[in-house]
Amino acid sequence: MKITDACIFPYPDGDSTVSRMAIEAGELGFDSLVVIGDAGHRLSSGVEILQGAIITARSIKEVLRDLRDPAVRRADLVCADAGDLSFNRALASTNEVNVISKIHATRQNAFDHVAARTAAERGVAVEISIAPLIHLRGMKRQQALNRYADILALHRRYGFMLTLSSAASSILDQRSVREIRGLCGLFGMTGAEVNEALSSVGRMIEPSGPVGAVR
Amino acid sequence: MRPRPPTMRTKRRYILARILPYGAAVDQKQLYLSVIEAAASLLGDAAVGLAQPAVVYCDAGYAVIRCRRGAERDIAAALATVTAVGDDRVSLRTVAASGTIRALRRRMRPIRPIPEDEEITIGERAYAVCRYPGQKVDLIEKGIKHQKRFFFSELDLEER
DSSP, X not given: OOOEEEEEOOTTTSSBOHHHHHHHHHHHTOSEEEXXXXXXXXXXXXXXXXEEEEEOOSSHHHHHHHHTSHHXXXXXXXXXXXXXXXXXXXXXXXXTOOEEEOGGGSOTTSSOHHHHHXXXXXXXXXXXXXHHHHHOOTHHHHHXXXXXXXXXXXXXXXXXXXXXXXXXXXXXXXXXXXXXXXXXXXXXXOXXXXXXXXXXXXXXXXXXXXXXXXX | OOOOOGGGSOXXXXXXXXXXXXXXXXXXXXXXXXXXXXXXXXHOHHHHHHHOXXXXXXXXXXXXXXXXXXXXXXXXXXXXXXXXXXXXXXXXXXXEEESOHHHHHTTOOOOOOBOOOOEEEETTEXXXXXXXXXXXXXXXXXXXXXXXXXXXXXXXXXXX
C-alpha cells in the first residue's frame, strides 16, 4: 500500500521545491507525491515523484482537446476540475480523466448518483482536498464540509475511488497522515476510509489484476 | 484556599507541536490567540469552552498545548488549521500527546541551523541561506521584516 499525496504545487507556483516537499512528505508518512508542474526527478529522498496534470475547462469539448496536449499525455495522473452536473457526468465517463478535482467548489448535487455510478464503473476517482478545510473559514468551510460529507455518502453507496490531497504550494501547507485523518474525521470519514483514499493513486497507476502468462 | 483533592481535579492532556518554519520567533500569547481562533472557527465556542485549550510552553521551535482529557483529537485537528501567528505564516505539526509535560519534553529535539554566512540571489533579491539537518535549506530574504522565505534542499542548490 503506497500512501500518496494526490496533488502538490511546488516552486515556481509555490515557495517550496519538489525535493524539499519530498523530504517533508517522507517525514510526514507519505511514500509518493503527485506533482503538478515540472516534477524533475522520479525519486527524491525515498519518496516517489509522479507527474500530474490538471485540466481546467468549461466544456467537455475543451477537456477532450486538452487531453491531446503532450504535457497531459505524459502525466501519470490526469485531474479535471469539476463543474456543473452535466459536465461532471461527462467527466465521470471520460476514460482518460483519472480524477475529478475541486468538487468542494461546485454547487450542491453537482455530483449526483448517476455520476457516482459512472465513476465507479469507469474507475474515475473524486479528489478530497484538505486545503479548503485548512485555509477557509466560516460559511465557505461549512459548504466544503457539507460537499465532502455528500461525496462520502455516495462513495459508500456506489464504491467509486476517492483520493486525498493537500494541494500544498508550500511545506507549511503539508500535513501528516495523522493530521489528515483528524481533518477527514470532521465530515465522518473513518480511519480505514482515509487509508484507502490515500492509497488509491497507487492502485490507479498500478492496478492489481491476475498474472498473465507470457509465451 | 485548600487545593482540590487529586480525584476531583480536571484531567488534562498536553499536545506537543513543532512550529514551522524553523527559526520562527513566535510569541506565546499570539500563538494562544491563533489556536483559539482556529479551534473556535472549526469546532465552535461551546466545544472550545469545554476543551479549555491553553498554550503552556512555546520555545525552541516547539509549543505545548494543554486541553481537557478527551478533547485532544479535536484540538489536534484544530492545530492543523493554524496557518498564521500574528502577521507571520506559521504551521503547527502535532508530534505527540501525553498526560505530562515531562514526557513531551523528552520528545523535543531542538533543530538549530548549521552556522554559515552564505548568500544567494534569486531574480534581483538577495537571500540568506540557512541550512538545517536533513538536507533542508531555507532561503530568507534580506530585509527588516515580512521577509519572503523559500524552502529548498541541498540538491536544489547544487543544481542551480
